[in-house]
Amino acid sequence: MKKEDQTVKNRHMYAEKRWLLALGIAAMIGGAFLISSVVRISDYSFLLASSRGGPAVEYSPTPIQLQAIIHYATSRIVPQQKLGEISVTFEVLKNRSPCNFLVFGLGHDSLMWTALNPHGTTLFLEEDPKWIQTVTKDVPNLRAHAVQYRTKLSQADDLLKHYRSEPDCSPEKAYLRGNTKCRLALTGLPDKVYDTEWDLIMIDAPRGYFAEAPGRMGAIFSAAVMARNRKGPGVTHVFLHDVDRRVEKLYAEEFLCKKYKANSSGILWHFEIPPAANVSQADGVGFC
Ligand SMILES: *[C@@H]1O[C@H](CO)[C@@H](O)[C@H](O)[C@H]1NC(C)=O
Ligand SMILES: *[C@@H]1O[C@H](CO)[C@@H](O)[C@H](O)[C@H]1NC(C)=O
Numbered sequence: 001m002k003k004e005d006q007t008v009k010n011r012h013m014y015a016e017k018r019w020l021l022a023l024g025i026a027a028m029i030g031g032a033f034l035i036s037s038v039v040r041i042s043d044y045s046f047l048l049a050s051s052r053g054g055p056a057v058e059y060s061p062t063p064i065q066l067q068a069i070i071h072y073a074t075s076r077i078v079p080q081q082k083l084g085e086i087s088v089t090f091e092v093l094k095n096r097s098p099c100n101f102l103v104f105g106l107g108h109d110s111l112m113w114t115a116l117n118p119h120g121t122t123l124f125l126e127e128d129p130k131w132i133q134t135v136t137k138d139v140p141n142l143r144a145h146a147v148q149y150r151t152k153l154s155q156a157d158d159l160l161k162h163y164r165s166e167p168d169c170s171p172e173k174a175y176l177r178g179n180t181k182c183r184l185a186l187t188g189l190p191d192k193v194y195d196t197e198w199d200l201i202m203i204d205a206p207r208g209y210f211a212e213a214p215g216r217m218g219a220i221f222s223a224a225v226m227a228r229n230r231k232g233p234g235v236t237h238v239f240l241h242d243v244d245r246r247v248e249k250l251y252a253e254e255f256l257c258k259k260y261k262a263n264s265s266g267i268l269w270h271f272e273i274p275p276a277a278n279v280s281q282a283d284g285v286g287f288c
Helices: 003-038 041-048 063-073 083-096 110-115 129-138 153-165 191-195 217-228 246-256
Strands: 100-104 121-126 143-146 200-203 236-241 261-265 268-273
Touching (some): 063 110, 083 200, 083 236, 083 268, 110 121, 121 191, 129 143, 153 246, 217 268
Antiparallel strands (some): 236 268, 261 268
């Protein structure tokens, strides 16, 4: 290689490195802006609070939070939920994190949910194993499991009838693991899901927009069962997305209950479900 060529090449490499550095800095600044638009300034106290309640300088972000900044600053694809909808869940996470957060659906918002629950457990359940591979290729430290559903959206009305006549679906008896008789119980979940008491449950999957899709009936029923079986203090927060659809609305009113609806934004409803032990028998019929 001629000396002249070498110099030209070096110059190119130098320019490239500088460009990369600039991009990196821009990404971090962009990320900071992104976060501050999602997280109002007053909310910083949450992100900055240390367990000892000391000054902000003691706060050290987790690696996944830093990764989230870079990821969203350099991605054109943003979470599907609207800011108002995300804020409803964020508001709860601020008080409950670090907590156990179960999310039906893996998507472009997954890294955000994980980052908003630092030091907690955030687990995603996803129907499509290929999609898990696609998403975790870029973000390997998300915790996602594939789930097979036993239902079809077209069976939604039949399944409600089935639930009313099947004792193993009844609110007094209902359980999930191995409950094959109750077709609404999700029986194919990883043990980790059954063995954990979930503080927050987000239902934004499986697909429920065509007749052959699994629909969210099983997820909604199972979230209600988990919430009622809670042994720990406090309520279970359940967030249901796409409540503009008939089946979501119908199942929410049957299992998550209007009286437990605590908040909403856009097409997201937020329920605070107390453990069944705390609800007196005379309170109502069915799950509500
Ligand atoms: C409802 O959610 C909003 C965020 O979108 C929050 O500001 C408000 O405090 C919440 N209301 C209740 C009653 O939790
Ligand atoms: C349930 O009842 C117990 C005992 O009465 C009480 O300490 C606890 O706060 C209640 N939990 C909820 C979510 O209401």
